[in-house]
Amino acid sequence: VSGVPGTIEALEHEVGELRQKLAEAEQLAAVGLTVAGLAHTVKNILNGLEGSMYMIDTGLGKGDLERVKTGWGMVKRYVDQVSTLTRNLLSYARPRVLERRPLDPGELVRAAAALYADKAELAGIKLETEVQPGLPRVLADEEALHACLGNLVTNALDACTWDPDVDREHRIKLSASSSSAGGVSLQVQDNGMGISEENQRKLLSSIFTTKGMRGTGLGVLLTRRAVEAHAGRLWFLSAEGQGTTFVIELPAAPGAP
Ligand SMILES: Nc1ncnc2c1ncn2[C@@H]1O[C@H](COP(=O)(O)OP(=O)(O)OP(=O)(O)O)[C@@H](O)[C@H]1O
Ligand SMILES: [Mg+2]
Numbered sequence: 001v002s003g004v005p006g007t008i009e010a011l012e013h014e015v016g017e018l019r020q021k022l023a024e025a026e027q028l029a030a031v032g033l034t035v036a037g038l039a040h041t042v043k044n045i046l047n048g049l050e051g052s053m054y055m056i057d058t059g060l061g062k063g064d065l066e067r068v069k070t071g072w073g074m075v076k077r078y079v080d081q082v083s084t085l086t087r088n089l090l091s092y093a094r095p096r097v098l099e100r101r102p103l104d105p106g107e108l109v110r111a112a113a114a115l116y117a118d119k120a121e122l123a124g125i126k127l128e129t130e131v132q133p134g135l136p137r138v139l140a141d142e143e144a145l146h147a148c149l150g151n152l153v154t155n156a157l158d159a160c161t162w163d164p165d166v167d168r169e170h171r172i173k174l175s176a177s178s179s180s181a182g183g184v185s186l187q188v189q190d191n192g193m194g195i196s197e198e199n200q201r202k203l204l205s206s207i208f209t210t211k212g213m214r215g216t217g218l219g220v221l222l223t224r225r226a227v228e229a230h231a232g233r234l235w236f237l238s239a240e241g242q243g244t245t246f247v248i249e250l251p252a253a254p255g256a257p
Helices: 008-062 065-093 105-122 142-161 197-203 219-229
Strands: 101-103 126-131 138-140 171-178 184-190 233-239 243-250
Touching (some): 008 065, 105 142, 138 142, 142 219, 197 233
Antiparallel strands (some): 233 243
């Protein structure tokens, strides 16, 4: 009775078609969210630039040089933000060709921690590393993974620095351990402000920032893109007011012990 409508075969065919439509709709929704987020970021920058121009105009009108200077400083910061945003958008649109070689995951984590040690110490945040011994190497582009860890550590530092719970002893832990899939898991764990459930939904699919003129909202998207180019996976766990853990899961290099 195959091929007759209402049979299992016909139903399977229909389910397959519906799945395809759902995947397409989800993709469209994600693109829509991203464009909306980008428009929002650009609008914020424009508002900021308008505010700075107003400062300069009124400063000039009153002959108030201090006001002109403040306005000019704001213009510089907003122009800086446009240039970071453009750079990030370009690397999102045209990812660099990966130069992959076997890398020690422990080294990656230690190098990233070393790079941010001063910044963390200055902010009174404890930055520690934990590396499980005997991890397999990962076949990866060193620069790309450094950028990924850098993005995640920067976010963790921000989450601790801007945490409304100022009495908490803030700490960030970078670790490398084996993943359940036989690969390697690189984690950046912080006990900063955490991410609200609403923002968690936006985070992996759109250009989204809560940092106003200090962020472009592309860090996590770029990180996810790079991790997926390494056949890996990026995911996170977060609780508002408690902290966040980001996990980069990478497969072990072929033939790695
Ligand atoms: N560890 C974290 N703790 C709390 N919030 C986070 C954390 N990581 C990301 N977020 C939230 O996700 C948003 C997006 O992060 P993402 O790194 O993509 O952009 P950004 O940090 O805002 O800007 P950029 O990275 O371009 O400077 C942040 O604005 C912040 O609200
Ligand atoms: Mg960021």
